[in-house]
Amino acid sequence: MRLKLKYGAPVIALLITAACDVAAETTLIPESLSLPQAVEQALAQYPTVRIAEAEVERAGAARGEALAAWLPSLTFTAAATRYEEQMPATPIHGFTPATMPAFNDALGQYGLTVGYTVFDGGSRRGKTRSARSRLEMARASSTDARQQLIAGVINAYLAVLSGREILGAHDHRLAAMQAELARAEQFFAQEKAAKVEILRVQATLAAAEAERERAQAKLTVAEKNLASLTGADPLSASRVRLLPVSMLETTVDDAGLLYSTALSANSGIEQARRRLAAANADVTTAKGARLPSVKLSGNWLDQGDFDGNRVDEWNVGATLAFPLFAGGAIKHRIGQTRAVRRLAEEQLRLAEIAVQREIDQVLARLVETRSRTASLARAVETYAEVARIEQLLVKTGGGTQTDYLDAEAELVTVRAGLAEARHAVIAARVELARLTGELDEQWISRHVENKP
DSSP states (O other), X not given: OHHXXXXXXXXXXXXXXXXXXXXXXXXXXXXXXXXXXXHHHHHHHOHHHXXXXXXXXXXXXXXXXXXXXXXXXXXXXXXXXXXXXXXXSSOOOOOSGGGOOOEEEEEEEEEEEEEEEXXXXXXXXXXXXXXXXXXXXXXXXXXXXXXXXXXXXXXXXXXXXXXXXXXXXXXXXHHHHHHHHHHHHHHHHTTSSOHHHHHHHHHHHHHHHHHHHHHHHHHXXXXXXXXXXXXXXXXXXXXXXEOOXXXXXXXXXXXXHHHHHHHHHOHHHHHHHHHHHHHHHHHHHHHHTTSOEEEEEEEEEEEEESSSOEEEEEEEEEEEEOOOOOXXXXXXXHHHHHHHHHHHHHHHHHHHHHHHHHHHHHHHHHHHHHHHHHHHHHHHHHHHHHHHHHHHHHHHTSSOHHHHHHHHHHHHHHHHHHHHHHHHHHHHHHHHHHHTTOOSHHXXXXXXXXXX
């Protein structure tokens, strides 16, 4: 036992040290997340994509059901019946003693029935086209759900990056305020400064801390939003290191080319277009109810009792049905489908107008954010130099404390604006890609760069 304790203590200490090193390493080097990884995680688990995929599956099954109407049907039936009084065990085909069947109170039958619709006035064709259009509409909706999610993840990712940059700017300001407070307290102690300088810095410091807390709260919301989209633990969202992003290129095509691309590839417009096609098919289906239908059928039956008195026989036939009067139901059904078609036509026009309007808005925003980014980048350099000079002047007694505090406040403001403007350029490019139907994982890899 002593030998075990003698060598056990160092081993335990070594294990504890190793565990502490691992914990320290985990704390110092948090998990990193790139933008493509965030998008991949979101697409793999977020409910909107799963819902859209289920809708595609449902629409595909509905189309298969519509196609099945073009094939013949084959049905097997079997029945066993017990009667209060005895019944003929087999069909009666005559009324002579030689043709009289046996009687029994327990009868059974089974058989096969074949049916085929030769003509139904175009209803099958209309239903098939409608189901196919709805399947394509579901696929366009699924594409739209994926693009919406990708755009949402990118915006959430950029919001976290912006929030962290803004928080860093506030931390820089607080550090500068703490240094200025220490200087003012030192000069006051040496009777080289008035008490009001300390009070002024303390008031500015308190305001800066309040602004930092507001920025921290906004960042926390952004981090949890990104975590919910990617399926990560919201409690550890603040410890995940995000890789900075930049656009590989920011030039875009002219508005006319963007319009034409969007009209042919935008998922929202494609949904409206397929909805119109389905409405046209529904009109055809409704009109088919006015025309006659022709159906062929055939039956083979084996029937009798369970004592061996059985007979099998067959029959074939054709049925012609022609609607003569339905109280106006067919006319009103056609009227409903035509109204739905008009609605779908206007929805398509509205979708095209809305996409063109959104493209114009994004292009204007892109121009504005590019110009704003360039201006704010110059402003950051200028205000940083102004703050540095004002700080030197305060230390040498040639400037005022108020000017220095104002310069630091302005520097934080322009740094925050620059962080948001840079990411707004990327967000605008992403929105253009979504509107033109180009936004997917490959688009991100071609246009957005993650900087380690």
